[in-house]
Amino acid sequence: MHITPSSFRRLGASLAVSLMLAACGGGGDPAASADAAITTALATPTPVELAARPPADAGLSAMELLGKQIFNDPNLSEPPGTPCVACHRPELGWADNHGSKIGVARGSKPASLGLRNVLTNGYSALVPPFAFVTVNGETEARGGHFWDGRADTLAQQALGPLLNPLEMNNANARAVVDKLAAAPYAAQFLQQFGASALNNTDQAFTQIGLALQAFQKSRPVQPFNSKYDAMRLGHAAFDVHEQQGMALFMDSQRANCASCHKMDPKSTIDADSPFSDFGYYATGIPRNRAIPRNADAGFFDLGLCGPERSAPVTPAAVNIADYCGKFRVPTLRNVALRQAFMHNGFFKDLNEVVAFYSTRNSNPVHWYGATGVANDLPPAYLGNIVADKPPFNRKKSDGPLLTPTEIADIVAFLHTLDDGFIPPR
Ligand code: HEC
Ligand code: HEC
Numbered sequence: 264m265h266i267t268p269s270s271f272r273r274l275g276a277s278l279a280v281s282l283m284l285a286a287c288g289g290g291g292d293p294a295a296s297a298d299a300a301i302t303t304a305l306a307t308p309t310p311v312e313l314a315a316r317p318p319a320d321a322g323l324s325a326m327e328l329l330g331k332q333i334f335n336d337p338n339l340s341e342p343p344g345t346p347c348v349a350c351h352r353p354e355l356g357w358a359d360n361h362g363s364k365i366g367v368a369r370g371s372k373p374a375s376l377g378l379r380n381v382l383t384n385g386y387s388a389l390v391p392p393f394a395f396v397t398v399n400g401e402t403e404a405r406g407g408h409f410w411d412g413r414a415d416t417l418a419q420q421a422l423g424p425l426l427n428p429l430e431m432n433n434a435n436a437r438a439v440v441d442k443l444a445a446a447p448y449a450a451q452f453l454q455q456f457g458a459s460a461l462n463n464t465d466q467a468f469t470q471i472g473l474a475l476q477a478f479q480k481s482r483p484v485q486p487f488n489s490k491y492d493a494m495r496l497g498h499a500a501f502d503v504h505e506q507q508g509m510a511l512f513m514d515s516q517r518a519n520c521a522s523c524h525k526m527d528p529k530s531t532i533d534a535d536s537p538f539s540d541f542g543y544y545a546t547g548i549p550r551n552r553a554i555p556r557n558a559d560a561g562f563f564d565l566g567l568c569g570p571e572r573s574a575p576v577t578p579a580a581v582n583i584a585d586y587c588g589k590f591r592v593p594t595l596r597n598v599a600l601r602q603a604f605m606h607n608g609f610f611k612d613l614n615e616v617v618a619f620y621s622t623r624n625s626n627p628v629h630w631y632g633a634t635g636v637a638n639d640l641p642p643a644y645l646g647n648i649v650a651d652k653p654p655f656n657r658k659k660s661d662g663p664l665l666t667p668t669e670i671a672d673i674v675a676f677l678h679t680l681d682d683g684f685i686p687p688r
Contacts, residue, residue: 524594
């Protein structure tokens with residue numbers, strides 16, 4: 264865990280101390296630390312009150328404000344206490360696994376652990392709908408919400424967690440609509456959607472999705488006010504470490520991070536720096552053995568090939584088997600505030616993530632155990648793992664890509680992507 268003095272101040276002392284405690288358990292062999300973490304998986308969830316540092320309401324429309332209240336309402340889960348914000352906490356990079364330390368989310372039921380790490384909902388307004396696109400003769404999957412792109416719009420996406428038994432666990436749409444009818448903001452809902460809006464369950468449920476979508480597309484959820492943005496707009500300068508980290512991040516012959524995590528520090532257009540190309544890759548993330556479903560050695564989360572989604576409709580030329588094990592590139596905005604990384608939450612420390620990019624090819628035994636073979640894909644799909652461009656095209660004998668200083672510089676650069684450096688603009 265890398266905590267700079269400024270992020271320490273911003274997080275507040277008590278939170279930073281708990282982050283450091285978490286980091287203390289995270290050293291050494293990553294597989295062993297994941298195993299050790301399972302014992303604390305169901306420790307007391309972080310109180311939702313702690314999340315009550317929501318972004319300012321200034322400038323939000325009535326619809327966006329309604330969506331925000333739904334997002335923060337603890338009564339919309341079964342049992343109550345697990346609002347959207349419990350897993351998508353603005354001060355933790357719009358993510359958090361709700362008290363679970365094993366890297367995947369804990370739901371509203373006391374012992375329920377999901378399959379995946381919470382994906383940030385910050386900047387999700389930038390995610391295009393799912394499609395296969397052909398660039399330079401190569402067809403690639405792009406866009407869609409969730410790690411596997413299964414939802415096209417945020418309105419559609421928002422309804423998933425409300426009914427997912429491992430998340431907010433409502434029995435059906437009626438149960439959600441009844442709770443909304445009893446909420447203090449029910450009158451605002453009727454104002455937005457009409458006096459009889461709560462009478463038709465299906466329609467009201469869809470409208471809940473629309474209100475949540477409006478909030479998620481609002482400025483406070485994509486404020487573009489990090490130090491990186493201030494630098495890009497000429498209002499702040501990077502220190503030498505941040506500068507070197509950015510140069511490495513953009514070096515197409517070495518770390519090459521920006522080839523997938525797209526950015527343009529010379530552009531004043533916010534959307535030119537989403538820090539994702541919204542494409543899909545299998546990068547060989549190690550298996551997280553602490554995930555309950557992974558107790559079955561024959562079970563694999565194959566991303567685009569399920570099991571959380573049905574296979575996408577593909578163009579004739581596309582063989583879906585070539586996409587198994589691929590997950591969408593997440594934005595790296597606010598990534599240093601998050602506590603677990605990658606779709607399976609295997610990594611708990613940002614330095615370790617960058618170390619993985621540095622030595623995946625040169626020291627596979629460290630990441631995958633004695634066999635040295637990527638261990639979270641069945642043999643048939645190992646060929647889908649990206650190996651044709653930096654940083655993934657290195658030979659074993661090439662050694663680590665990055666020195667410890669270079670890793671620290673990249674992490675310093677990633678810290679410049681935390682929002683809140685400059686006031687809302
Ligand atoms: C129990 C934890 C939990 C709760 C509660 C929860 N989410 Fe999530 N959220 C997740 C997880 C886990 C993922 C990634 C799931 C996946 O990719 O399969 C996710 C993904 C998302 C994404 C995808 C972002 C993207 O760009 O693809 C959005 C948006 C989102 N959630 C919004 C919401 C909203 C709105 C609510 C409330 C109605 C909500 N979440 C409640 C855990 C939660
Ligand atoms: C070939 C494309 C590609 C390149 C190059 C790449 N990444 Fe990624 N990155 C991904 C994908 C895909 C994921 C999600 C993988 C998963 O969860 O299975 C990801 C995830 C991440 C995450 C975790 C984010 C989160 O919210 O969990 C971090 C941090 C990250 N990358 C940093 C970097 C850095 C630093 C570099 C350069 C050293 C880099 N990436 C290069 C594709 C890439």
